Amino acid sequence: MTAPRTQIARAEVLCRERGVRLTDQRRRVLEILCAAGRPVGAYEIMDAMREGPRVVAPPTVYRALEFLLEQGLIHKIESLHAFVGCDHPEHPHSSEFLICLECGGVAELKDDAVERSLASVTRESGFLPRRRVVEVMGICARCARKEACRRKEEAERSPGPVD
Amino acid sequence: MTAPRTQIARAEVLCRERGVRLTDQRRRVLEILCAAGRPVGAYEIMDAMREGPRVVAPPTVYRALEFLLEQGLIHKIESLHAFVGCDHPEHPHSSEFLICLECGGVAELKDDAVERSLASVTRESGFLPRRRVVEVMGICARCARKEACRRKEEAERSPGPVD
DNA sequence: GGTCGGCACGTTATAAGATATCATGGCGTC
DNA sequence: GACGCCATGATATCTTATAACGTGCCGACC
Ligand SMILES: [Zn+2]
Ligand SMILES: [Zn+2]
Ligand SMILES: [Zn+2]
Ligand SMILES: [Zn+2]
Numbered sequence: 001m002t003a004p005r006t007q008i009a010r011a012e013v014l015c016r017e018r019g020v021r022l023t024d025q026r027r028r029v030l031e032i033l034c035a036a037g038r039p040v041g042a043y044e045i046m047d048a049m050r051e052g053p054r055v056v057a058p059p060t061v062y063r064a065l066e067f068l069l070e071q072g073l074i075h076k077i078e079s080l081h082a083f084v085g086c087d088h089p090e091h092p093h094s095s096e097f098l099i100c101l102e103c104g105g106v107a108e109l110k111d112d113a114v115e116r117s118l119a120s121v122t123r124e125s126g127f128l129p130r131r132r133v134v135e136v137m138g139i140c141a142r143c144a145r146k147e148a149c150r151r152k153e154e155a156e157r158s159p160g161p162v163d
Numbered sequence: 164m165t166a167p168r169t170q171i172a173r174a175e176v177l178c179r180e181r182g183v184r185l186t187d188q189r190r191r192v193l194e195i196l197c198a199a200g201r202p203v204g205a206y207e208i209m210d211a212m213r214e215g216p217r218v219v220a221p222p223t224v225y226r227a228l229e230f231l232l233e234q235g236l237i238h239k240i241e242s243l244h245a246f247v248g249c250d251h252p253e254h255p256h257s258s259e260f261l262i263c264l265e266c267g268g269v270a271e272l273k274d275d276a277v278e279r280s281l282a283s284v285t286r287e288s289g290f291l292p293r294r295r296v297v298e299v300m301g302i303c304a305r306c307a308r309k310e311a312c313r314r315k316e317e318a319e320r321s322p323g324p325v326d
Numbered sequence: 327g328g329t330c331g332g333c334a335c336g337t338t339a340t341a342a343g344a345t346a347t348c349a350t351g352g353c354g355t356c
Numbered sequence: 357g358a359c360g361c362c363a364t365g366a367t368a369t370c371t372t373a374t375a376a377c378g379t380g381c382c383g384a385c386c
Contacts, residue, residue: 023334042372057337062373067334078241079296081343081372096281098290102278111284117276118259118299125270126304127261133242136281141289205343220366225344230363244343244372302385 002087004034011073011098014089020071028052028065030085033074039082039106077106079135084108094132100140102147107140165250174236175218177252183234188212188219192227193248198238202245202262202269226288240269242298245270257295263303265310 002010011030015022022030032048033040040048045060065083068074072092074083077099086095087108096109114134122129139147165173174193177186185193195211196203203211209224228246231237235255237246240262249258249270259272277297286290302310 015302021334025335054336058373059337059375063335078298081336083275096284098288100290101293107288107290109284109288111280113264113280114284117274117280118297121259121272121274121277122261122299122301125261125272126307127263127270127299127301128307129261129299129301130264131300133296133300134281135241135296136285136290136292137288137296138285138292140237144289144291149341184363188364217365219364220345222346222366223364226364 002034004031004037004085005088007034007089008084010089011071014073014095015071018071020067025049025056025060026064026067029061030068030073033068033083034085038104039077041078041080041082045083075108077135078133079137094134096134097136098132098140099135099137100143101137102139102143105140105142164195167194167200167248169284170197170248170252174234177236178234181234183230188223189230190226192224193231193236196231197248200248201267202240202243202247204243208246220227238271239300241296242300257297259297259304259323260299262298262300263306264300265302265306268303268305280306 006032008027011027012022028049029045032045042058042061042065045065046056046058047069049056049061059150065074065076068083069076071089072086073089073102074085075095075097076083077097078100084097088110093110096111096114098109100106115132118134119129167191171190174190175185181222182263192208195208205221205224205228208228209219209221212219212224218277228237228239232239234252235249236252237248238258238260239246240260243262247269251273256273259271259274259277261270263269278295281295281297282292
């Protein structure tokens, strides 16, 4: 994962290069997303922005999110109605996400095999792809380990019926 | 695509086998989804149900949808906030969808390559997958053909500037 | 310098999607 | 006939997202 500061700096550069404006509101939304390092809903972003100088309304947040999505600086996680900062915004892309049901963490993949297989199956059916949504819900490695430990300890303490 | 009638009949059998009840409300929702042959939102389903004997409220629809999802008789399309009947409900599964931005049509895939590549990349990172969401937005073959024809005719009528 | 147009943002209201909570009623068990 | 389970009814509320219209800044152009 990239440090939030770095992400903002990179975004500044990219926007300048592209001749688009990373305004205060837009930067603020991006900062909140990058600092969180996890998916954040639009209204949660709004609440976070209220901490700042002025109160904002939903359209303000959604407009900033729309801009950041267009510029490929963030992604939307459809299955969570939430947004995350992108780790590799240089070339806007669709991406794959692993979403932990336990801790809520999200990992952004960039897997050629998945992309290739999707590309080939769409091509076969004459379908022209524009945007991919690939989200896998499950248990992340860390939570799986934790769970395994918990179970083991429990078993040692009371070696009763095992399920 | 399977005929709506067949789909309902199959659902009846499956539910009986599994010892769960495909009640009137649940069957009605499934019928609406199968008859539509495209993604339908919960509130649209609700409106369709109002045509029938009694008025229903959102929880009724959502409860029916929850049941049908659990039984693998329908799928939810996350990026559309909508639901579709499943073409192969015998073995509940995650599936891949091709969604046309032009006509709104949805095709349910069942592609081993996509599944395998996803499985391998998750396994590598120690992630335990539970549910997959794979939705590709784009232009379906039919709409692409139509669009191509339209362009060609236009070009023949006025062979002006070509883009 | 004035005016015009585009863009970002503010403000209010509302649409669209989803759930919490409690009540009712059928139906099989004991 | 009392009890418990399950599906549904009914009401309210919550969350997510957008529509519509107004204001102010800023650079382009005359
Ligand atoms: Zn990314
Ligand atoms: Zn986790
Ligand atoms: Zn299916
Ligand atoms: Zn189409």
